[in-house]
Amino acid sequence: MNDVAMTDTSSRQITADTLLYLDGVTVSFDGFKALNELSLIVTRGELRTIIGPNGAGKTTMMDVITGKTRPDTGTVLFDGNIDLTKLDETAIANLGIGRKFQKPTVFENLTVLQNLELALKGERGTWRTLTAKLSGEGRDRLDATLKTIGLAERQKEIAGALSHGQKQWLEIGMLLIQDQKILLLDEPVAGMTDHETQATAELILSLAGSRTVVVVEHDMEFVRSLGARVTVLHEGSVLAEGSIDHVQNDSRVIEVYLGR
Numbered sequence: 001m002n003d004v005a006m007t008d009t010s011s012r013q014i015t016a017d018t019l020l021y022l023d024g025v026t027v028s029f030d031g032f033k034a035l036n037e038l039s040l041i042v043t044r045g046e047l048r049t050i051i052g053p054n055g056a057g058k059t060t061m062m063d064v065i066t067g068k069t070r071p072d073t074g075t076v077l078f079d080g081n082i083d084l085t086k087l088d089e090t091a092i093a094n095l096g097i098g099r100k101f102q103k104p105t106v107f108e109n110l111t112v113l114q115n116l117e118l119a120l121k122g123e124r125g126t127w128r129t130l131t132a133k134l135s136g137e138g139r140d141r142l143d144a145t146l147k148t149i150g151l152a153e154r155q156k157e158i159a160g161a162l163s164h165g166q167k168q169w170l171e172i173g174m175l176l177i178q179d180q181k182i183l184l185l186d187e188p189v190a191g192m193t194d195h196e197t198q199a200t201a202e203l204i205l206s207l208a209g210s211r212t213v214v215v216v217e218h219d220m221e222f223v224r225s226l227g228a229r230v231t232v233l234h235e236g237s238v239l240a241e242g243s244i245d246h247v248q249n250d251s252r253v254i255e256v257y258l259g260r
């Protein structure tokens with residue numbers, strides 16, 4: 001893909017490969033435009049990283065996609081022509097849009113395996129979920145997810161005993177086992193050790209192609225390790241887009257973000 005700086009998607013059309021489409025999205029809070037005519041396209045199976053200074057609109061963008069915040073204007077479409085602006089958070093989550101916040105939210109008093117079982121059978125009551133017998137397919141999905149997130153040997157341990165990084169992997173696993181179509185990961189390596197950061201990069205890269213993943217991150221070394229297309233937000237709009245080398249050499253990006 002060419003390293004072309006873009007500020008909007010007005011010349012780009014929805015195709016069969018388009019999973020997430022934002023066009024002209026504006027969100028204002030007391031007169032402040034958190035998003036300002038934001039346009040963004042994410043294709044199926046793509047790994048995309050989003051960077052930008054504090055206040056650039058990264059969190060608001062994810063709030064809009066997940067239904068937490070309604071845009072003032074603009075188009076937000078998912079998986080073809082599903083208008084996310086008309087749905088609530090639960091309905092959007094049920095479409096297959098999974099979000100992981102910076103702070104992991106796992107059930108710390110349950111085991112790693114029980115956390116994944118709850119995610120797998122999330123439509124049932126908690127007690128029924130914990131006591132229900134798993135089908136062969138469900139067990140296979142659990143085993144595959146445990147292997148993917150590197151916690152197979154710790155599946156019987158209480159989640160609260162995990163390290164910060166391991167809790168992050170567990171939460172990613174809880175999204176994976178729900179078979180979400182797109183994963184929105186907010187600063188997944190914040191607070192991690194160097195080893196955990198590297199392992200998280202390997203985990204995310206292992207999902208490439210089979211999952212659509214959008215990573216919001218400040219750690220530029222981590223962003224580089226992913227080797228994905230980078231979108232730079234500034235003042236609620238796309239400032240630049242392309243490879244990590246392209247955006248790091250963009251004078252505007254250097255001025256508003258990297259040069260600080």
